Amino acid sequence: MTLRSLHHRIRRAAVVAASVTVCLPAAVGPAHADAGPGTGTARSTAPAAPTGRTGTPDPGWTDADAIRFWTPARMASATDPARPSVPRGQGTTPPKSTLRGSGSAAGITVEHFPGVKSVGVLFSYKEEPTTGELRAHSCTASVVDSPGHNLILTAAHCGGGHHSVFVPNYDNSKTLAAQHYGFFRVDKWFTDPRYDRPNTKDRTSDLDFSFAALADSSKGAKVQNAVGGANRLVRTPSFNDNVTMVGYPKKAHDSADRAVRCPTQTWALPHLYQIQAVCHGMYGGTSGGPWFSKVDWAKGTGDIIGNVGGYNGGGNDANVDWLTYSPVHGDQFFRLYDDAKKNRAVKRPDPYVQPPLPYSMGGGRTWQHAALMASGDFKGKGRSDMIVVWSDGEVTLYDSDGNGGFDSERRLLAANSAWTKARTITAGDFTGSNKFDLMVRWADGEVTLYGDVGSRGLDWAGTQMIKPNKTWTNATQIAAGRFAATKYVTDLMVRWADGEVTLYTGVGAGTFGKEHQLEKPNGTWKNATLLTAGEYSGHQKWDLMVRWTDGELDNYVGTTTSGLGTERRILNPNKLWTHDTVMTTGDFTSNHRTDDLVIRWSDGETTMYPDTRADHLGPEHNLVPRA
Known part of the structure; x- marks a missing residue:
C-alpha cells in the first residue's frame, strides 16, 4: 500500500465501539x-x-x-x-x-x-x-x-x-x-x-x-x-x-x-x-x-x-x-x-455512543503529498470543487460545501505510476458544457484534456492536445482563466522556463486556439514560481496572480491579449510565502465569484483565503493542520 x-x-x-479507548498521538x-x-x-x-x-x-x-x-x-x-x-x-x-x-x-x-x-x-x-x-x-x-x-x-x-x-x-x-x-x-x-x-x-x-x-x-x-x-x-x-x-x-x-x-x-x-x-x-x-x-x-x-x-x-x-x-x-x-x-437529577443509564465523526480532510503529513491542485465547477452545481493529484499518482476530487469548506471526497484514480508524471494541471470549461475540464501537462511534454471530469472521471484516454514534445516540457506553469472570453473559462496562461509568458485564447478540445505573447523571454519571469487566476478585482474578466521565488505575491489586474495588466502588490518579499508550495483559486463561498485562494504549504498545512481581493488576501481559513 x-x-x-x-x-x-x-x-x-472510525472507532464505533464505546468500550474502545482512543489515544491520539502526541x-x-x-x-x-x-x-x-x-x-x-x-x-x-x-x-x-x-x-x-x-x-x-x-x-x-x-x-x-x-x-x-x-x-x-x-x-x-x-x-x-x-x-x-x-x-x-x-x-x-x-x-x-x-x-x-x-x-x-x-x-x-x-x-x-x-x-x-x-x-x-x-x-x-x-x-x-x-x-x-x-x-x-x-x-x-x-x-x-x-x-x-x-x-x-x-x-x-x-x-x-x-x-x-x-x-x-x-x-x-x-x-x-x-x-x-x-x-x-x-x-x-x-x-x-x-x-x-x-x-x-x-x-x-x-x-x-x-x-x-x-x-x-x-x-x-x-x-x-x-x-x-x-x-x-x-x-x-x-x-x-x-x-x-x-x-x-x-x-x-x-x-x-x-x-x-x-x-x-x-x-x-x-x-x-x-x-x-x-x-x-x-x-x-x-x-x-x-x-x-x-x-x-x-x-x-x-x-x-x-x-x-x-x-x-x-x-x-x-x-x-x-x-x-x-x-x-x-x-x-x-x-x-x-x-x-430544570434542576433535574442527571441520569444516564445508557452507555455513551459517539455520534458520527465529522468529515476531515486529514492532517498535514498526508497533505505534504498533495503535489498538484486545480479548482473548478466539475459537477455543474454552480460552485467549485477541488482536484488533488498526490505524489503516488492517486487523484481525488474534494466536494466543497459552499461555505469555504469541504464535506466529502471521491477518489477518481487509485495510486498509479502514470499520474506521478503529471507536472502541472489547471481547470477550465474548454468544452463549453458548463462543467469544468481538467488539463494536464505531462513530463514528456504531452498535454491532455479530460472533459467533464465530474461525470466522466479520469479513467479514460482524454483528448490529446499535443503529442509528447520538447517545447511543452518547458511549460513550467499553466493557469486557465477568462482573460478575453466573455462566458466560458477558455483562456490558458502559460509561463515558460525561459521567462516567456503566453496567453492562448479560445482553447478547446484538441486546439490551443490563438497564441498571444505577453512577455518575451526574460530573467524576471523565470522567478515566477506559481500562477493562479481568479475574479479578484470583482470584474467579469479575471486577473493573474503570481507568487515569486522571494515570497512576493502580486496580482495583475486587467490582463488581456494586449499584455499583462496593472501590477497590484499583495505581499512584499518575505520568507513565509516561499513555503507556498501549491496554489489554486476557486468559487468556494457564497458570493459566487472565483476569488477563494487555496494554499498548500510545505509543512502540509492547507489554508483558504476566501474573498481575496486585487490587493489583499481574504481572512485565513484553516482546512488542514500542519504536520
Missing part, C-alpha cells in the same frame, strides 16, 4: 490534564470527598465560611485540577506556519485584557483522584442563560468539588469579599456520569462539560442579574469556525494573573467528537473557558459554541503548548444543559 493510500484509509477509520499543546503537584493546603477539617456528580456539595456552607476558607494565599496557590505546575513548552515559540494570514484568524497568541463580566474563575477544593489528597484548584467558567438566572458552564474535569465559588470578572488584587461583582457559592453540580475523569484520552472526553447552579449572593443577588446578563449557548455550527477563546491562566503559569483572550480558528480533532484550535498561552486555569463565536465586549456577553476541555482535559500532552481542544456542543451537551435548567 502506498503512503498516500495508507493515510487515505487511516483518516476514514502532537503539540499543553497538558491540560496531566497530574500536577498539590498546591492547596490540606487541613484536618477538610470536607469529605464528593458523594456524587450531581447534588449539593456543601450543605450549610455560607458566604462567611467561603470568605474564611478562600484566603488570598489559597486562591493564588490553586491549580487547574490536574495540570503540571509549570506548563511544558511555556518558553517555546508557536509555529509561524500554523496560521499565516492577516485576517481575523491570524492571532495565535493570547492577549491580556480586563476580562468580561460574564466570565470568571471557579475555585474548588477537591480530592486528587489517584492519591486521595485534597487540593485547591481553579478553572474558568461562564454565566449562561437559565430560567433561574443561576447557571455557569465549565469543564467536567473542573466540576464536582467542595467549597466551590465562582468569581465573575476576577480581580487578583482583591480579596474574595472585595470582588467587584461579588462571589457565588456552587449549590449543585450537573455533570454527565459517563464522563470518565481518570481517562481523559478516551472517547468519554467528548463529555468534558459541566454546569453548576449557584446560590444567591449574601445580598440576595443572582449571578446573571449581578453581571448584567448571560451568554447564549449555541450548537457548534461546524468543525471549522472562527472563535475567540477566553480564560484565566493561573499565576504559576502566567505571572500577569489576568484574563486572556485569543481569536483563532477551529478544525476537527480526528477520532473524537471534538474541535481543536491553535493559540499560544492557554495555560492551566483556562479549562472550562468559553469559545465565543461572537461576543459584545462592552456588554460582556456573547454566543458560546465550545469550552476548553475534552482530550487530555483540553490540551495536548507533548512538550509545547499551542493546541487547545473543546468538546462539540451537540445533543449530549444540550441534554445536560436541559437537566441543569
Whole structure:
C-alpha cells in the first residue's frame, strides 16, 4: 500500500465501539490534564470527598465560611485540577506556519485584557483522584442563560468539588469579599456520569462539560442579574469556525494573573467528537473557558459554541503548548444543559455512543503529498470543487460545501505510476458544457484534456492536445482563466522556463486556439514560481496572480491579449510565502465569484483565503493542520 493510500484509509477509520479507548498521538499543546503537584493546603477539617456528580456539595456552607476558607494565599496557590505546575513548552515559540494570514484568524497568541463580566474563575477544593489528597484548584467558567438566572458552564474535569465559588470578572488584587461583582457559592453540580475523569484520552472526553447552579449572593443577588446578563449557548455550527477563546491562566503559569483572550480558528480533532484550535498561552486555569463565536465586549456577553476541555482535559500532552481542544456542543451537551435548567437529577443509564465523526480532510503529513491542485465547477452545481493529484499518482476530487469548506471526497484514480508524471494541471470549461475540464501537462511534454471530469472521471484516454514534445516540457506553469472570453473559462496562461509568458485564447478540445505573447523571454519571469487566476478585482474578466521565488505575491489586474495588466502588490518579499508550495483559486463561498485562494504549504498545512481581493488576501481559513 502506498503512503498516500495508507493515510487515505487511516483518516476514514472510525472507532464505533464505546468500550474502545482512543489515544491520539502526541502532537503539540499543553497538558491540560496531566497530574500536577498539590498546591492547596490540606487541613484536618477538610470536607469529605464528593458523594456524587450531581447534588449539593456543601450543605450549610455560607458566604462567611467561603470568605474564611478562600484566603488570598489559597486562591493564588490553586491549580487547574490536574495540570503540571509549570506548563511544558511555556518558553517555546508557536509555529509561524500554523496560521499565516492577516485576517481575523491570524492571532495565535493570547492577549491580556480586563476580562468580561460574564466570565470568571471557579475555585474548588477537591480530592486528587489517584492519591486521595485534597487540593485547591481553579478553572474558568461562564454565566449562561437559565430560567433561574443561576447557571455557569465549565469543564467536567473542573466540576464536582467542595467549597466551590465562582468569581465573575476576577480581580487578583482583591480579596474574595472585595470582588467587584461579588462571589457565588456552587449549590449543585450537573455533570454527565459517563464522563470518565481518570481517562481523559478516551472517547468519554467528548463529555468534558459541566454546569453548576449557584446560590444567591449574601445580598440576595443572582449571578446573571449581578453581571448584567448571560451568554447564549449555541450548537457548534461546524468543525471549522472562527472563535475567540477566553480564560484565566493561573499565576504559576502566567505571572500577569489576568484574563486572556485569543481569536483563532477551529478544525476537527480526528477520532473524537471534538474541535481543536491553535493559540499560544492557554495555560492551566483556562479549562472550562468559553469559545465565543461572537461576543459584545462592552456588554460582556456573547454566543458560546465550545469550552476548553475534552482530550487530555483540553490540551495536548507533548512538550509545547499551542493546541487547545473543546468538546462539540451537540445533543449530549444540550441534554445536560436541559437537566441543569430544570434542576433535574442527571441520569444516564445508557452507555455513551459517539455520534458520527465529522468529515476531515486529514492532517498535514498526508497533505505534504498533495503535489498538484486545480479548482473548478466539475459537477455543474454552480460552485467549485477541488482536484488533488498526490505524489503516488492517486487523484481525488474534494466536494466543497459552499461555505469555504469541504464535506466529502471521491477518489477518481487509485495510486498509479502514470499520474506521478503529471507536472502541472489547471481547470477550465474548454468544452463549453458548463462543467469544468481538467488539463494536464505531462513530463514528456504531452498535454491532455479530460472533459467533464465530474461525470466522466479520469479513467479514460482524454483528448490529446499535443503529442509528447520538447517545447511543452518547458511549460513550467499553466493557469486557465477568462482573460478575453466573455462566458466560458477558455483562456490558458502559460509561463515558460525561459521567462516567456503566453496567453492562448479560445482553447478547446484538441486546439490551443490563438497564441498571444505577453512577455518575451526574460530573467524576471523565470522567478515566477506559481500562477493562479481568479475574479479578484470583482470584474467579469479575471486577473493573474503570481507568487515569486522571494515570497512576493502580486496580482495583475486587467490582463488581456494586449499584455499583462496593472501590477497590484499583495505581499512584499518575505520568507513565509516561499513555503507556498501549491496554489489554486476557486468559487468556494457564497458570493459566487472565483476569488477563494487555496494554499498548500510545505509543512502540509492547507489554508483558504476566501474573498481575496486585487490587493489583499481574504481572512485565513484553516482546512488542514500542519504536520
